[in-house]
Amino acid sequence: xxxxxxxxxxxxxxxxxxxxxxxxxxxxxxxxxxxxxxxxxxxxxxxxxxxxxxxxxxxxxxxxxxxxxxxxxxxxxxxxxxxxxxxxxxxxxxxxxxxxxxxxxxxxxxxxxxxxxxxxxxxxxxxxxxxxxxxxxxxxxxxxxxxxxxxxxxxxxxxxxxxxxxxxxxxxxxxxxxxxxxxxxxxxxxxxxxxxxxxxxxxxxxxxxxxxxxxxxxxxxxxxxxxxxxxxxxxxxxxxxxxxxxxxxxxxxx
Amino acid sequence: xxxxxxxxxxxxxxxxxxxxxxxxxxxxxxxxxxxxxxxxxxxxxxxxxxxxxxxxxxxxxxxxxxxxxxxxxxxxxxxxxxxxxxxxxxxxxxxxxxxxxxxxxxxxxxxxxxxxxxxxxxxxxxxxxxxxxxxxxxxxxxxxxxxxxxxxxxxxxxxxxxxxxxxxxxxxxxxxxxxxxxxxxxxxxxxxxxxxxxxxxxxxxxxxxxxxxxxxxxxxxxxxxxxxxxxxxxxxxxxxxxxxxxxxxxxxxxxxxxxxxxxxxxxxxxxxxxxxxxxxxxxxxxxxxxxxxxxxxxxxxxxxxxxxxxxxxxxxxxxxxxxxxxxxxxxxxxxxxxxxxxxxxxxxxxxxx
Numbered sequence: 001x002x003x004x005x006x007x008x009x010x011x012x013x014x015x016x017x018x019x020x021x022x023x024x025x026x027x028x029x030x031x032x033x034x035x036x037x038x039x040x041x042x043x044x045x046x047x048x049x050x051x052x053x054x055x056x057x058x059x060x061x062x063x064x065x066x067x068x069x070x071x072x073x074x075x076x077x078x079x080x081x082x083x084x085x086x087x088x089x090x091x092x093x094x095x096x097x098x099x100x101x102x103x104x105x106x107x108x109x110x111x112x113x114x115x116x117x118x119x120x121x122x123x124x125x126x127x128x129x130x131x132x133x134x135x136x137x138x139x140x141x142x143x144x145x146x147x148x149x150x151x152x153x154x155x156x157x158x159x160x161x162x163x164x165x166x167x168x169x170x171x172x173x174x175x176x177x178x179x180x181x182x183x184x185x186x187x188x189x190x191x192x193x194x195x196x197x198x199x200x201x202x203x204x205x206x207x208x209x210x211x212x213x214x215x216x217x218x219x220x221x222x223x224x225x226x227x228x229x230x231x232x233x234x235x236x237x238x239x240x241x242x243x244x245x246x247x248x249x250x251x252x253x254x
Numbered sequence: 255x256x257x258x259x260x261x262x263x264x265x266x267x268x269x270x271x272x273x274x275x276x277x278x279x280x281x282x283x284x285x286x287x288x289x290x291x292x293x294x295x296x297x298x299x300x301x302x303x304x305x306x307x308x309x310x311x312x313x314x315x316x317x318x319x320x321x322x323x324x325x326x327x328x329x330x331x332x333x334x335x336x337x338x339x340x341x342x343x344x345x346x347x348x349x350x351x352x353x354x355x356x357x358x359x360x361x362x363x364x365x366x367x368x369x370x371x372x373x374x375x376x377x378x379x380x381x382x383x384x385x386x387x388x389x390x391x392x393x394x395x396x397x398x399x400x401x402x403x404x405x406x407x408x409x410x411x412x413x414x415x416x417x418x419x420x421x422x423x424x425x426x427x428x429x430x431x432x433x434x435x436x437x438x439x440x441x442x443x444x445x446x447x448x449x450x451x452x453x454x455x456x457x458x459x460x461x462x463x464x465x466x467x468x469x470x471x472x473x474x475x476x477x478x479x480x481x482x483x484x485x486x487x488x489x490x491x492x493x494x495x496x497x498x499x500x501x502x503x504x505x506x507x508x509x510x511x512x513x514x515x516x517x518x519x520x521x522x523x524x525x526x527x528x529x530x531x532x533x534x535x536x537x538x539x540x541x542x543x544x545x546x547x548x549x550x551x552x553x554x555x556x557x558x559x560x561x562x563x564x565x566x567x568x569x570x571x572x573x574x575x576x577x578x579x580x581x582x583x584x585x586x587x588x589x590x591x592x593x594x595x596x597x598x599x600x601x602x603x604x605x606x607x
Contacts, residue, residue: 076480112460116454121262173530
């Protein structure tokens with residue numbers, strides 16, 4: 001019944017003598033939300049970078065839905081169904097909110113090399129973009145320029161662009177970082193919705209324990225670049241390795 | 255209809271619209287509004303530099319690529335027409351062959367340079383273009399057997415495009431209807447069409463991707479656009495249009511030489527036109543080109559006229575002497591960049607930003 005959408009096998013990256021991600025082997029099933037936790041510098045974001053292709057792997061493989069993507073470019077992986085939102089807001093600042101989302105949908109519709117028709121004449125792309133903005137409750141800001149948007153709304157747009165991509169694997173890197181208490185739930189509800197689509201898998205790097213408790217089906221713990229624990233939330237959180245190593249410190253933040 | 259012609263990219267400012275209409279009307283009726291050889295030369299130069307600056311804007315303003323080889327592509331088009339006309343004899347077939355060959359060669363050369371350098375970093379591209387453009391300029395001046403060296407090439411264009419060809423015996427509104435007039439309208443209409451084509455391209459889905467790459471190439475890649483491919487296509491397109499502008503210039507001047515097409519001064523002029531007019535707008539390149547070409551051609555006259563008015567005053571007559579025109583041009587640039595950091599168009603679209 002369950003299908004493995006994403007798998008890393010011995011995934012490793014070395015920067016000089018420093019091993020940032022150390023032989024991480026892990027499989028992610030459809031319909032599952034996996035939280036990736038660990039102290040700062042544990043290699044969570046680097047692990048993400050290896051999966052999405054921003055950094056080439058020193059060793060190991062990444063398999064997306066049965067297809068080896070280890071040697072593929074960022075753009076190719078994206079087309080293959082890997083979607084990523086970024087920790088630091090990473091948008092097209094001088095363009096409008098609608099245009100940011102529209103660009104994602106346009107990439108999906110393979111209209112990028114269309115040099116002759118006008119962009120605004122593709123109403124189907126625009127409507128699809130508006131629908132996504134409706135979902136993340138940004139429709140009223142559609143024509144605002146991104147650089148003038150509040151931080152919370154920029155985070156929402158980040159999520160909207162990922163939804164517009166409609167990937168098989170969603171990767172969120174601290175999606176609620178810096179968001180206010182009343183804004184964060186909108187984003188978290190959206191992520192929960194994505195998880196309920198049974199044919200997708202969601203990877204979530206997160207520090208907030210309450211978020212992990214509500215959303216995660218499974219937690220993996222990275223420590224010094226290596227996989228330190230893997231299992232359902234109760235087991236992992238109760239495990240000695242986690243408690244001793246750093247969860248105690250993390251739990252104080254809650 | 256008008257929206258469609260402008261590809262839905264209206265000027266979005268009353269003053270800007272008025273300025274653009276004024277430019278269009280002046281250029282469309284230049285032979286009748288401003289009689290005289292010199293005025294017509296200026297008008298044709300403006301048309302050609304509008305195309306050249308706009309094609310550079312495609313790179314600099316829309317894609318965020320800095321290139322120093324734009325005059326090289328301009329020169330390729332110009333030398334294409336010149337060489338074809340020299341070796342094939344005068345005729346429209348020579349003009350067409352030269353123009354097409356120049357544009358195709360420019361696109362191929364741009365693709366090669368892009369493949370080598372755009373994969374790495376955008377700044378690397380700027381350095382490579384500088385090197386290649388300098389090498390080509392030296393080659394052209396050294397291979398005098400083929401290119402005429404520093405002297406350039408004089409050649410004959412079809413009689414229908416020269417003053418010797420008379421369409422009507424009578425004057426039309428006091429203007430001789432001859433081949434020179436036809437030649438001007440060839441330049442004007444071709445330039446007009448090329449600007450519309452560029453407006454079309456920058457407002458196409460492709461144009462939006464270019465802007466996305468300019469804004470954040472990392473993210474553009476992450477949402478599935480192969481950035482290098484888009485940068486290379488933009489470079490080729492921009493090079494081909496620059497070459498077409500060069501061909502027009504060669505047809506108009508009936509002469510090409512390193513100074514008129516390949517010099518680094520022209521490269522700087524193009525850069526200034528785009529920056530002063532406003533990057534990433536196409537309309538900015540139009541205004542920038544008009545302003546710069548007018549200043550280069552008429553600032554000296556203006557200063558000459560001003561000298562008697564300030565006679566007797568200390569220092570001023572010295573400063574306003576026509577030989578000092580470059581000083582004033584420089585001051586104009588500094589002021590315009592200081593007061594309009596987003597260019598004239600940026601300023602007009604957002605008056606109080």
